[in-house]
Amino acid sequence: xxxxxxxxxxxxxxxxxxxxxxxxxxxxxxxxxxxxxxxxxxxxxxxxxxxxxxxxxxxxxxxxxxxxxxxxxxxxxxxxxxxxxxxxxxxxxxxxxxxxxxxxxxxxxxxxxxxxxxxxxxxxxxxxxxxxxxxxxxxxxxxxxxxxxxxxxxxxxxxxxxxxxxxxxxxxxxxxxxx
Amino acid sequence: xxxxxxxxxxxxxxxxxxxxxxxxxxxxxxxxxxxxxxxxxxxxxxxxxxxxxxxxxxxxxxxxxxxxxxxxxxxxxxxxxxxxxxxxxxxxxxxxxxxxxxxxxxxxxxxxxxxxxxxxxxxxxxxxxxxxxxxxxxxxxxxxxxxxxxxxxxxxxxxxxxxxxxxxxxxxxxxxxxxxxxxxxxxxxxxxxxxxxxxxxxxxxxxxxxxxxxxxxxxxxxxxxxxxxxxxxxxxxxxxxxxxxxxxxxxxxxxxxxxxxxxxxxxxxxxxxxxxxxxxxxxxxxxxxxxxxxxxxxxxxxxxxxxxxxxxxxxxxxxxxxxxxxxxxxxxxxxxxxxxxxxxxxxxxxxxxxxxxxxxxxxxxxxxxxxxxxxxxxxxxxxxxxxxxxxxxxxxxxxxxxxxxxxxxxxxxxxxxxxxxxxxxxxxxxxxxxxxxxxxxxxxxxxxxxxxxxxxxxxxxx
Numbered sequence: 001x002x003x004x005x006x007x008x009x010x011x012x013x014x015x016x017x018x019x020x021x022x023x024x025x026x027x028x029x030x031x032x033x034x035x036x037x038x039x040x041x042x043x044x045x046x047x048x049x050x051x052x053x054x055x056x057x058x059x060x061x062x063x064x065x066x067x068x069x070x071x072x073x074x075x076x077x078x079x080x081x082x083x084x085x086x087x088x089x090x091x092x093x094x095x096x097x098x099x100x101x102x103x104x105x106x107x108x109x110x111x112x113x114x115x116x117x118x119x120x121x122x123x124x125x126x127x128x129x130x131x132x133x134x135x136x137x138x139x140x141x142x143x144x145x146x147x148x149x150x151x152x153x154x155x156x157x158x159x160x161x162x163x164x165x166x167x168x169x170x171x172x173x174x175x176x177x178x179x
Numbered sequence: 180x181x182x183x184x185x186x187x188x189x190x191x192x193x194x195x196x197x198x199x200x201x202x203x204x205x206x207x208x209x210x211x212x213x214x215x216x217x218x219x220x221x222x223x224x225x226x227x228x229x230x231x232x233x234x235x236x237x238x239x240x241x242x243x244x245x246x247x248x249x250x251x252x253x254x255x256x257x258x259x260x261x262x263x264x265x266x267x268x269x270x271x272x273x274x275x276x277x278x279x280x281x282x283x284x285x286x287x288x289x290x291x292x293x294x295x296x297x298x299x300x301x302x303x304x305x306x307x308x309x310x311x312x313x314x315x316x317x318x319x320x321x322x323x324x325x326x327x328x329x330x331x332x333x334x335x336x337x338x339x340x341x342x343x344x345x346x347x348x349x350x351x352x353x354x355x356x357x358x359x360x361x362x363x364x365x366x367x368x369x370x371x372x373x374x375x376x377x378x379x380x381x382x383x384x385x386x387x388x389x390x391x392x393x394x395x396x397x398x399x400x401x402x403x404x405x406x407x408x409x410x411x412x413x414x415x416x417x418x419x420x421x422x423x424x425x426x427x428x429x430x431x432x433x434x435x436x437x438x439x440x441x442x443x444x445x446x447x448x449x450x451x452x453x454x455x456x457x458x459x460x461x462x463x464x465x466x467x468x469x470x471x472x473x474x475x476x477x478x479x480x481x482x483x484x485x486x487x488x489x490x491x492x493x494x495x496x497x498x499x500x501x502x503x504x505x506x507x508x509x510x511x512x513x514x515x516x517x518x519x520x521x522x523x524x525x526x527x528x529x530x531x532x533x534x535x536x537x538x539x540x541x542x543x544x545x546x547x548x549x550x551x552x553x554x555x556x557x558x559x560x561x562x563x564x565x566x567x568x569x570x571x572x573x574x575x576x577x578x579x580x581x582x583x584x585x586x587x588x589x590x591x592x593x594x595x596x597x598x599x600x601x602x603x604x605x606x607x608x609x610x611x612x613x614x615x616x617x618x619x620x621x622x623x624x625x626x627x628x629x630x631x632x633x634x635x636x637x638x639x640x641x
Contacts, residue, residue: 036238
């Protein structure tokens with residue numbers, strides 16, 4: 001059994017189920033945890049794990065190592081899926097527009113099962129800011145990688161991270177005063 | 180650099196994310212002389228460390244479900260075989276029905292049940308992945324539907340097999356005699372071209388080495404134009420994707436709105452409203468109010484500050500002189516003029532028949548589902564009046580090996596190039612249309628596999 005991701009991908013494309021299984025095993029943690037941090041709960045993360053892997057399989061042949069790491073490619077699919085889910089959840093519940101903080105009282109997808117502090121910080125952010133924070137601090141990705149994943153300018157990533165940090169600071173300060 | 184600007188940059192500065200040495204130097208210099216900003220820096224640094232630690236730790240502490248490939252939460256064990264038997268071409272495409280039904284049910288079931296079938300679908304999907312290897316071909320055409328060259332053509336064709344060996348290639352795709360001509364029948368059955376159906380059994384197969392391909396292109400920028408001119412364009416010159424240049428925008432204040440209107444030669448109007456959004460680094464963005472469409476930007480570092488907006492003129496859209504007008508929210512027009520939308524080399528596009536082909540919608544439709552009526556269109560063809568076969572090829576997984584795949588014609592039509600160098604043909608995706616990526620080929624003949632740079636991807640319902 002090959003261990004190199006590119007070899008596994010090639011084998012999976014060629015119908016090697018063991019290679020597909022190995023890919024799944026290797027990357028399920030990345031997909032699930034990223035989705036969990038973005039979505040804030042296990043239920044959505046489980047859905048994301050399935051859907052993202054399904055989408056990845058569908059388009060596995062389009063992945064090109066020359067264009068970037070396989071993990072970057074997976075992050076892109078994961079983020080797109082999670083953002084889409086959050087947007088549709090918001091539309092269904094008629095809750096805040098993009099750019100506003102999620103409302104945990106109204107948006108089921110925003111109900112967090114994260115640690116209190118992580119939930120406090122991440123729930124203060126807009127979806128776009130949250131994604132940047134997750135990719136930067138959990139994924140340990142560079143600004144350029146994040147820009148590539150999101151398909152935005154580098155400056156957009158910088159401004160989202162900057163605003164995210166200021167928001168997290170504000171909410172942490174309030175929490176400290178209150179509690 | 181003032182305090183407000185520095186403080187906005189501090190999180191990124193502290194995180195090592197500033198790329199401009201001049202900006203880094205300016206922030207450093209400012210901090211040396213500003214106690215308020217140093218205090219802000221210290222608070223931001225503490226928050227940065229806390230956020231990084233908290234989020235990273237939270238992520239690592241999330242326990243991942245013990246899901247296994249093919250079982251686990253889905254509780255269904257799905258055996259995946261390396262050489263699936265479901266992917267031979269059979270009459271009426273019945274081989275594909277099972278998979279289609281699995282995918283269809285995904286959207287109709289409750290969440291838990293959907294999860295099970297999603298996993299089953301994922302696992303079973305792997306058995307047909309080999310079919311999708313050919314999508315690399317189709318994608319290179321679909322993604323660059325407007326490019327003149329066909330990237331796959333250079334991909335290396337190894338062998339041409341004799342056409343339609345009955346023993347190994349049952350006639351599966353609809354033939355002239357098999358294919359219903361009424362659209363409703365096509366939609367509920369195997370699908371196919373609406374008119375002038377050609378028997379695919381007469382068309383050759385191609386064995387192709389399994390390797391990568393692709394390419395890229397692009398570049399350019401808004402040209403310098405006379406001071407009296409406020410509208411121009413640039414683009415590859417061979418495609419339907421263009422960048423619109425609108426000069427002399429009077430204001431780049433964040434939050435400002437502007438509306439751009441394009442009017443076709445026959446008077447069809449398309450409008451898009453944008454908001455200017457300032458970013459810390461990089462040019463100000465021009466974001467469509469209708470989120471999801473492509474951003475433009477204002478190149479503020481060069482003279483006359485052109486707004487650059489991506490637009491797309493499908494092959495099926497009107498070509499010729501389009502009127503352009505850009506108006507600020509206060510009603511003041513800052514750019515107006517005409518662009519010539521012309522084609523130098525053949526371009527192709529694939530869209531839903533009822534797609535209005537709004538030039539501001541620049542994303543290409545890629546996947547089609549059962550019931551879709553797909554318009555395949557071309558423009559810039561050299562042989563006006565010529566009659567051509569347009570065939571849709573897909574990989575036959577049953578004939579795929581570890582090193583090759585075989586492209587087989589599934590559908591074909593005969594079309595005539597109009598006097599203006601265009602063609603149009605409508606393909607109906609049926610409930611039984613195999614969910615493959617299809618590559619278009621003109622006048623298939625023995626020899627190298629020479630696909631046209633476009634195709635159709637028939638995908639499961641989303």
